[in-house]
Amino acid sequence: MYLSNFDEVKFPMKNKNHSSLVIIDDDVDLLDLLSAFFRQRGYKVSTFEDARLALDEIESKKLIVDAVISDLKLPVMSGLDFIKRIRTFNSVLPIILMTAEGSLEIAVEAIEAGAYDFVLKPLHVPQLLISVQRALHLNSIQAENANLKNLFNEQDFLGLKGIIGKSAGFKKAMELARRVSSSQASIIIFGESGSGKEVVAKAVHELGERKSGPFVAINCSAIPENLLESELFGYAKGAFTGAVGNKLGLFEEANKGTLFLDEIGDLALPLQAKLLRVLQERKIKRIGENQYREITARVICATHKDLKKEVEKGNFREDLYFRLNVIPIYMPPLRERKEDIIPLSEYFLKKFSLLNNANIKGFTKNAIKRLESLAWKGNVRELENAIERAVVLSNSEFVDVDDLPDLEVESLETKNLGEPKSNALFSINTIMSLEDMNKKYIEFIFKKNGFAKEQTAKELGIDRKTLYRKLKEPETSEVLLQ
Amino acid sequence: MILAKDTKLKYLNRRIDEIEQLKNYCLLIPENINNLELFASIEMIGHKLKGNGSTFGYPELTQLGLAIEGAAKKLDLEKLRELNLKFEERVRNYLRLLNDI
Structure with missing residues (x-):
């Protein structure tokens, strides 16, 4: 044929x-x-x-x-x-x-x-x-x-590649990272999840004398306590069932470099004691071994928790807290450094366009407004995910509002009333009366529903007339009545 | 890979040209002092035939190409004449079969 x-x-x-x-x-x-x-x-x-x-x-x-x-x-x-x-x-x-x-x-x-x-x-x-x-x-x-x-190389901050941010809060954190990079002092980085604590830790590593050494990162909350100990300290052959060979711990792997312990606030108390000893003596002992080994890694810790409060609650050792808290660096959440949202968004847009072979040139004006108005509860990580999603879903050369995830509830306006981490309506730093709280709650639901009175009344479980009356009360925010 | 009839016809007709070239080289070799160049040209024809015969659906031609290349390297004129006869016979046979379809 x-x-x-x-x-x-x-x-x-x-x-x-x-x-x-x-x-x-x-x-x-x-x-x-x-x-x-x-x-x-x-x-x-x-x-x-x-x-x-x-x-x-x-x-x-x-x-x-x-x-x-x-x-x-x-x-x-x-x-x-x-x-x-x-x-x-x-x-x-x-x-x-x-x-x-x-x-x-x-x-x-x-x-x-x-x-x-x-x-x-x-x-x-x-x-x-x-x-x-x-x-x-x-x-x-x-x-x-x-x-x-x-x-990656286009971005440059303090001589470091791929570090993006121009807000005062970001610059302050990075400047502090630069200043402490050459010192031996303990550093702890505070910041919400996804705010870029690891970026700060990497900056300290890259700007310091240890930059030619390894940067080893571990999330302490992601690994069960018993495994974490063997991850950090390593073990000798036969130390326990399944220990068929010697294993280097992360302290040793990070020799002459930096060990970044993320979410240190979630570290179990017995391990906190061991970590304190390591930080003080600069020596470790592998599980199942009697021999001490010197470590040369610089340890940088980070947490999203308020360690002082954790100490008060008895969840975190006070001595370790003082040992770590020599130079605290605070990385503000993304909603507090609004100027970084667009540069970061543009960076992620380029990155994901390249990765997905998508010919996306930028954002529409409305998309930019939208990006700036969202609270980004998950911070930079959430922004990155949102941009990746937008790049994948977008049908045009410019990402529009419709391509962005529906995060209305988390808009900045709403967040101004609330504590993002706990998803509460507002922080209870000051005691307020039940009546004030009642008004704040009505404001919250009203804004959440885009000032739609009928939907707000329905959600609050009151009739529309009651809502009108409540909204007309002199104490109610003027903004709501515009 | 099944090839179009035209592609095969074109391929085989080009081989007929090569067969004529080979005959000509075989005639020239005894009279030519620089016959090494002629052997080299024959070797190249054999080499190409070795490389393309099977691709066009004629593994026998690949085998013949290999033999022609080898005989040219050995400067074996008698063998080359013999192989060229076989080459011609095979190609004409393939052409006949193709034209009968």
């Missing part, structure tokens, strides 16, 4: 590709065959019988190419020489060599010279197609990687 085209049953042409291929072979039959095969699959194909001509076109950038398929044995310039010349100005272009000489030595030589793959003749064209697809995939990953690196 002969088909007018290549066998569609065996090689379906779904997912047509629009990449550019250069095929070099002095065998005109193969050149025609491969050219037709790849063109039918959507590839843009340029063919050459002479590698020098292909080289000139690529080097002069007359030809933008995503991958090259070249024969090894060519009359004027061999496939190997072609690769060597290409590599002098382009280190990433995938080149697949074809040859009828099936020796291992030649294959090794080709790969060493920079070939992506080596395909034997007689060609099995589908195999070649797979090789090309893989090469192009690798190429796209490399390009993406390079773009992300560029994006």
Whole structure:
């Protein structure tokens, strides 16, 4: 049976590709065959019988190419020489060599010279197609990687890459991080979950003398107590059932570097005692061992909890609190550093556009207003997730309000009344009368419902007339009556 | 991979041209002092045939290509003449079969 085209049953042409291929072979039959095969699959194909001509076109950038398929044995310039010349100005272009000489030595030589793959003749064209697809995939990953690196390097704060923020609160935290980076003093970073405590810790690490050492981070609340101990201190072979070999603890892994203990406020009391000893003596003992080992890692702790209160409640050791609280750094929540929302959003937009191959250029004015008006209870982490979602869902070149998550309840206006962490309506730092609290609650529900009286009355379980009366009371906020 | 009839016809007709070239080289070799160049040209024809025969659905031609390349390297003119006859016979047979369809 002969088909007018290549066998569609065996090689379906779904997912047509629009990449550019250069095929070099002095065998005109193969050149025609491969050219037709790849063109039918959507590839843009340029063919050459002479590698020098292909080289000139690529080097002069007359030809933008995503991958090259070249024969090894060519009359004027061999496939190997072609690769060597290409590599002098382009280190990433995938080149697949074809040859009828099936020796291992030649294959090794080709790969060493920079070939992506080596395909034997007689060609099995589908195999070649797979090789090309893989090469192009690798190429796209490399390009993406390079773009992300560029994006990361664009950001610069205190000489550090990828640190974004221009608010006074952020700058204050980072400036303090810079000043303490060269000292040996204990640092504890306070801030809500997702506010960027690890960014501060990394800044201290990067700006200090330990930057060439490792930065090891662990979230103390994420690991059960018994596992956390072995994670931190390591263990000796046979220390307990399942300890089949020696294991380095994170204190040792972070030697000459920094160990970042996040959510230290969630550390169990027995481990707090052990941590205090380590900080004081600068020595650790692996579980199941008697030998002490010196540690050189700098320990930076962080928590979203009010440790002073935890001490009062008996949940946190006072001596450890004083040991840690030498230099406290406070990273404000995102709602208190509104100026950072847009630079961060733009950064995440670029990052996720690159990762998702989405051509999204920015935000609409309304989307910007919306981003600035939200409370971001989950802070930068929540903002990042929201932007990722928007990039994935957006149908246009600009992210609009509809692409952003529905976080109305958490708008800043609402948050001004409330304590974000506890999701309460407002902080009870001052005692207020039941009547005042009643009014505040009505205000809260009224704003939450976008000043819709009917819905507010329904939610409060009162009739509309009662709501009107309550709203007209002189103490009720004037804003509500506008 | 199933190829179009036209593609195969084109391929085989190009082989007929090569067969004529090979015949010509075989005639020239005894009279030519620089016959190493002629052997090299034959070797190249064999090399290409080795590389493309199976791809176009003719594994026998790949085998013949391998033999032609080897005989050219050994400067074995008699063997080359013999192989070229086989080459011609096979190609004409394939063409006949194709045209009968």
